[in-house]
Structures are given as structure tokens and as C-alpha cells.
Amino acid sequence: MTSLSTNVSAGDMMESPLHHHADHTNASAGGIVMAEDKFRGHLNLRGNPEDNAFTSAVESVLGVALPLKANTSARNGDSVVYWLCPNEWLLIVASGTQGQVEGDLRLAMGDQHIAITDVSSGQTLVNLSGSGLAQLLQKSTVYDCHASNFPAGKVVQTTFAKTGTTMCKLEDGSMDLVIRRSFSDYFFLWLQDASEEYGLRVA
Amino acid sequence: MHHIYCPYCEEAREEEEYSYTGEAHIERPKDPAAITDEAWGDYLFFRSNPRGIHHEMWYHASGCRRYFNVTRNTQSYEIHETYKMGKLPTITAKTIAADTLVAQQGDAS
Numbered sequence: 001m002t003s004l005s006t007n008v009s010a011g012d013m014m015e016s017p018l019h020h021h022a023d024h025t026n027a028s029a030g031g032i033v034m035a036e037d038k039f040r041g042h043l044n045l046r047g048n049p050e051d052n053a054f055t056s057a058v059e060s061v062l063g064v065a066l067p068l069k070a071n072t073s074a075r076n077g078d079s080v081v082y083w084l085c086p087n088e089w090l091l092i093v094a095s096g097t098q099g100q101v102e103g104d105l106r107l108a109m110g111d112q113h114i115a116i117t118d119v120s121s122g123q124t125l126v127n128l129s130g131s132g133l134a135q136l137l138q139k140s141t142v143y144d145c146h147a148s149n150f151p152a153g154k155v156v157q158t159t160f161a162k163t164g165t166t167m168c169k170l171e172d173g174s175m176d177l178v179i180r181r182s183f184s185d186y187f188f189l190w191l192q193d194a195s196e197e198y199g200l201r202v203a
Numbered sequence: 204m205h206h207i208y209c210p211y212c213e214e215a216r217e218e219e220e221y222s223y224t225g226e227a228h229i230e231r232p233k234d235p236a237a238i239t240d241e242a243w244g245d246y247l248f249f250r251s252n253p254r255g256i257h258h259e260m261w262y263h264a265s266g267c268r269r270y271f272n273v274t275r276n277t278q279s280y281e282i283h284e285t286y287k288m289g290k291l292p293t294i295t296a297k298t299i300a301a302d303t304l305v306a307q308q309g310d311a312s
Contacts, residue, residue, distance in 0.1 A: 070211065070212050070213040070214070071213070084267060085212075085267035086211055142204070142219050143216070157267065158265055158266065159217075159265045162219075
């Protein structure tokens with residue numbers, strides 16, 4: 001019996017949380033455009049922000065200072081760091097590099113009292129944009145997403161259709177959401193329903 | 204809906220993001236084996252149930268996932284202050300009673 005997996009690489013076997021909706025389209029207008037940023041490396045980092053050795057070690061590896069102010073983020077090219085709570089951050093790095101980043105962080109931090117957890121397989125990054133985005137957010141989340149309250153770069157952990165999400169506004173006005181893999185189908189069904197009048201396009 | 208200020212997120216957030224987790228400032232007996240069953244039972248199960256000012260813990264479940272303290276009026280649901288874990292309240296039933304007394308005396312004179 002021949003093995004089916006001989007000619008299949010690990011990348012081909014991976015299915016992103018929203019893979020089954022990849023070819024969904026019901027609108028040419030695309031008042032809402034959803035794009036899943038698949039297979040990014042997600043690392044949860046915990047440490048003492050008052051310890052200079054910790055913050056400088058993180059900065060040396062990521063090339064960007066840890067955001068210490070509440071609800072802020074720091075970006076370095078494709079990598080981004082979200083503030084989650086006073087001693088917890090989420091690092092989102094390029095696909096497949098999370099192991100390397102984690103190793104580098106551990107090496108730089110030596111025997112400090114820290115925690116790094118690879119949570120890549122448990123969540124996914126989704127970008128929402130389009131002319132109907134403001135209205136869609138108004139009915140989906142309890143948080144005030146108006147530009148006056150939610151400038152670019154701000155990070156907010158709140159509820160989106162009653163499931164937990166971490167939202168970050170981008171410079172172009174679109175919204176990055178980190179959603180749970182286990183809630184991704186629920187998220188998509190909600191999105192499909194909530195964006196019906198604007199037209200949903202999956203990019 | 205109610206907006207509650209999270210001392211860690213440094214923002215007022217929707218009540219939906221939080222959950223109530225019981226009375227605050229309950230100290231665990233240092234040596235549980237040395238106290239009576241009654242005292243241990245009181246510590247474990249008995250809570251105050253005041254009408255008026257109550258200090259309680261809330262959990263920012265959908266936000267920073269931190270516990271913090273809230274001083275709330277159980278009668279009016281007014282939240283007087285929220286403060287971080289390990290801190291003591293600046294507003295208590297006593298300070299409010301004192302403030303009311305001062306206000307009444309001010310009115311009388």
C-alpha cells in the first residue's frame with residue numbers, strides 16, 4: 001500500500017481556521033472584505049515590564065520596543081506586538097518563524113522569570129475592510145470603534161458577536177481581528193449575516 | 204448599559220466584558236488548622252450582604268483578564284470607584300457618611 005502523504009509537504013496539509021470559506025463570494029461590490037492572514041506565528045509573551053533586562057531583551061530580538069502603555073501596539077515590518085495586559089503581550093510574526101523567534105527570545109532572556117507560549121494553532125488573524133466596516137462593527141461589538149476613540153495602532157480586547165476578540169486598527173482604516181480557531185466558523189456565519197446588506201467578499 | 208472603568212486597561216468598558224466575582228478584601232486565615240470550624244466556615248461560605256456600599260471583585264473577562272476591585276452601591280448600582288488588586292478603597296460607607304454629614308451641616312448653617 002502506498003502512503004498518501006509521501007508527496008505532500010506539511011504546508012499542503014495545513015488548513016487555516018477559515019479555509020472552508022475561502023471561495024465564498026456573494027458580492028461584486030464587496031462592502032465588506034474579509035481576508036484571513038493565514039498561518040501567522042502567534043506567540044503569547046509574559047514578563048515583568050518594570051525589569052529593564054526583560055524589555056531590552058525583547059527589543060533586541062523584535063527590533064521594536066515593547067508597547068508598555070495600555071491598549072497600544074508596536075509594528076516592525078510584518079511583525080506586530082499587541083499589549084494585552086500590564087505583563088502580557090501577543091507577538092504576531094511571519095508564518096513559520098515563530099519557533100525561531102521563541103528560541104531567540106529565550107536565549108536573550110536567559111533565566112528570567114518569563115513565559116512564552118506558541119498559540120499559533122489556536123487562533124487566526126483576520127482583516128476586515130470595506131465601505132460598510134463602520135456599520136458592521138457597530139452591530140457586532142460593544143466597543144466604540146469610531147476613529148476619535150479608536151485611532152490606528154490601538155489594540156482593544158473586547159467581544160465581537162459575543163465571542164472574544166483582539167482588534168487592532170490599521171493605518172488604512174481597516175481592522176485586524178484575532179479570533180479563536182474554535183470560534184472561526186461561528187465568526188464567519190455571523191459575518192455573513194451581518195454583512196448581507198453591504199455584500200461580503202472573501203479576499 | 205453600564206460602563207465600568209478598568210484600572211488596567213485604563214478605559215471605561217461595556218459591562219458585557221466583565222463578570223462579577225464576589226466580595227473583595229477577604230483575607231485567608233494564616234493558619235487554617237489552628238482556627239475553629241466555625242471561623243473556617245465563616246471564611247469559606249459567609250459573605251456580607253450590605254444595602255449600600257459594597258467592595259467587590261470584578262473580572263475583565265473579555266479584556267485584559269485581570270481581577271480588580273469595585274466600590275459599588277448595591278441599592279442604586281452606582282459605582283463610586285474601581286481600584287487595582289492589593290489597593291485599599293478611598294471611598295467607604297464611613298467616608299460617604301462623613302461627607303453626607305458635612306453637606307447636611309453646610310445646609311443647616
